[in-house]
Amino acid sequence: MNGLLHSLHRRVLPLPSHPGRICSPWSARCLATPSGSINPGTVGPFQVFDRRAKRLQKDRAARAENGDQSRLVDYVRNEVADVMIERLQDIKRQFGNVLDLGSGPGHLTKLIDPEMVSKVTMVDLSHHTLHRDPKDEFEVQVERQQMDEEQLMSSILRDSQDAVVSCLSMHWINDLPGMLVQIREVLKPDGVFLGALFGGETLFELRSSLQLAEMEREGGISPRISPMTQTQDMSNLMGRAGFSLLTVDIDEVKISYPSMWELLEDLKAMGESNAVIGRRHFIPRDTLIAASAIYEALHGAEDGTVPATFQVIYVIGWKPSPTQPKALDRGTGKTNLRDIL
Amino acid sequence: MSASPPPTGRILVRKLADATNSCALPAKAYGTCILGTYKDVARHACAAEFSAFKRCVQAAMKKKW
Numbered sequence: 001m002n003g004l005l006h007s008l009h010r011r012v013l014p015l016p017s018h019p020g021r022i023c024s025p026w027s028a029r030c031l032a033t034p035s036g037s038i039n040p041g042t043v044g045p046f047q048v049f050d051r052r053a054k055r056l057q058k059d060r061a062a063r064a065e066n067g068d069q070s071r072l073v074d075y076v077r078n079e080v081a082d083v084m085i086e087r088l089q090d091i092k093r094q095f096g097n098v099l100d101l102g103s104g105p106g107h108l109t110k111l112i113d114p115e116m117v118s119k120v121t122m123v124d125l126s127h128h129t130l131h132r133d134p135k136d137e138f139e140v141q142v143e144r145q146q147m148d149e150e151q152l153m154s155s156i157l158r159d160s161q162d163a164v165v166s167c168l169s170m171h172w173i174n175d176l177p178g179m180l181v182q183i184r185e186v187l188k189p190d191g192v193f194l195g196a197l198f199g200g201e202t203l204f205e206l207r208s209s210l211q212l213a214e215m216e217r218e219g220g221i222s223p224r225i226s227p228m229t230q231t232q233d234m235s236n237l238m239g240r241a242g243f244s245l246l247t248v249d250i251d252e253v254k255i256s257y258p259s260m261w262e263l264l265e266d267l268k269a270m271g272e273s274n275a276v277i278g279r280r281h282f283i284p285r286d287t288l289i290a291a292s293a294i295y296e297a298l299h300g301a302e303d304g305t306v307p308a309t310f311q312v313i314y315v316i317g318w319k320p321s322p323t324q325p326k327a328l329d330r331g332t333g334k335t336n337l338r339d340i341l
Numbered sequence: 342m343s344a345s346p347p348p349t350g351r352i353l354v355r356k357l358a359d360a361t362n363s364c365a366l367p368a369k370a371y372g373t374c375i376l377g378t379y380k381d382v383a384r385h386a387c388a389a390e391f392s393a394f395k396r397c398v399q400a401a402m403k404k405k406w
Contacts, residue, residue: 212382215382216384217384219385259361261355261357265351265354286406288357289360289361289368290371292357292368293371293372293394294371294375296369296372297369297372297373297375297376298379
């Protein structure tokens with residue numbers, strides 16, 4: 001019986017089941033069919049992430065133990081917020097309105113100095129995450145607005161913000177190019193966008209361990225870790241969205257965990273569970289324990305801990321304005337660089 | 342504010358974590374086997390090592406699946 005179950009499983013796994021398939025699972029070869037879109041019957045940007053599932057996951061994570069569980073796992077975002085606030089402070093300017101996009105409970109907003117910023121609008125998909133922490137934890141005046149960031153312009157006015165900041169939430173946006181365009185639109189001319197998002201190397205240890213475990217145990221792989229943006233794409237996307245004076249750089253936050261299990265628990269408590277459309281909603285125990293052994297063997301450190309890498313891409317871009325300094329035209333330079341260097 | 346629901350999933354993960362921790366040796370044998378073939382892993386390439394590991398985990402959890 002067990003053998004039969006296993007062989008059935010193998011046949012089903014590598015083929016995404018879609019209704020147009022014209023072959024029985026027992027025939028030797030299937031006929032070619034148009035490849036099934038994972039969002040059939042829709043137009044517009046390709047949907048990768050299940051935003052509804054993401055909202056539920058974040059709500060659940062922020063509510064667990066009255067938010068204490070979620071506060072315990074703020075370490076990655078706090079670390080990155082520290083870096084971002086320094087960059088914001090480097091801009092010697094008074095900001096009227098600042099939008100914190102995908103603010104979560106306000107990791108970055110909590111650090112903002114009221115002398116520099118008059119008002120921050122925090123926007124997040126999840127109501128409970130947004131309202132996790134009480135008002136007295138913020139020095140600056142805040143307004144919290146629960147909304148889907150993907151529909152930013154439905155409630156934030158065009159040309160209304162002096163700066164837009166986003167700390168580690170844009171990896172769940174389906175239409176990243178469109179999101180960047182919306183950010184540029186809500187900025188006032190010469191406004192600045194300062195963002196941090198997870199890059200493609202994020203959690204590569206977990207990704208590879210799960211893939212190897214699924215390959216060896218079940219004979220196929222399924223989407224367990226989201227696809228994330230590559231660094232080189234980010235500068236292209238920013239340019240395409242019409243930002244000028246771009247800065248893009250990367251950094252890595254490496255965290256050591258006792259084992260894979262603590263990493264899984266923490267990811268869940270962060271509200272960062274898998275939300276890829278078409279994910280398998282189930283992971284067999286065999287695959288899980290296999291992955292934990294592989295993680296240890298493939299990536300484990302000598303002291304018995306396992307590392308997890310969070311790659312962070314920092315971007316800075318400015319909305320163009322006639323008053324902004326611009327690069328000179330090609331060929332207008334008068335000094336030969338060879339004389340200087 | 343409603344209290345959080347009983348975290349059944351977390352209890353299971355904790356149990357699995359403790360069980361795999363106590364089976365470090367067979368886990369290592371399985372991991373080493375995968376490391377040897379990880380560029381071209383086939384299904385059940387390390388079946389013997391895995392079943393030893395799984396037996397140990399099941400004994401530690403006092404639960405079979």
